[in-house]
Amino acid sequence: xxxxxxxxxxxxxxxxxxxxxxxxEQSADLTPDIGQWYKKQEARxxxxxxxxxxxxxMVRVLEDLIEVLMSKGVISITDLPPxxxxxxxxxxxxxxxxxxxxxxxxxxxxxLI
Numbered sequence: 812x813x814x815x816x817x818x819x820x821x822x823x824x825x826x827x828x829x830x831x832x833x834x835x836e837q838s839a840d841l842t843p844d845i846g847q848w849y850k851k852q853e854a855r856x857x858x859x860x861x862x863x864x865x866x867x868x869m870v871r872v873l874e875d876l877i878e879v880l881m882s883k884g885v886i887s888i889t890d891l892p893p894x895x896x897x898x899x900x901x902x903x904x905x906x907x908x909x910x911x912x913x914x915x916x917x918x919x920x921x922x923l924i
Contacts, residue, residue: 813838813845823848874902 814834816825825833826848838845877899880886888896 813841815845874899 812828814827814830815823815836815838816831816833817835818824823844825831826845827834830837877886877891881888888899891899
């Protein structure tokens, strides 16, 4: 069963499998407009996922940019707000730790052969 909420123009704004407050109708069938709504939701979810991945990539770009600006003396870490300083320091420490662990793993792998 599909429980549907429509706006004042009749456009579907929500579809659920269970009854919910605000549902204005229900349908046992997957009608073309319900199918279209599901397709739009899938496209929206895919776009949000793409943006989340892009956000993760942009974090790395911004970290690299800040590192370059600091290495050139354009800015100092103390120019940044304390919360930003803490986050950058923690991420740099985590990155160094990870690099060290990868080196240990590679060394162990070499000894196995």
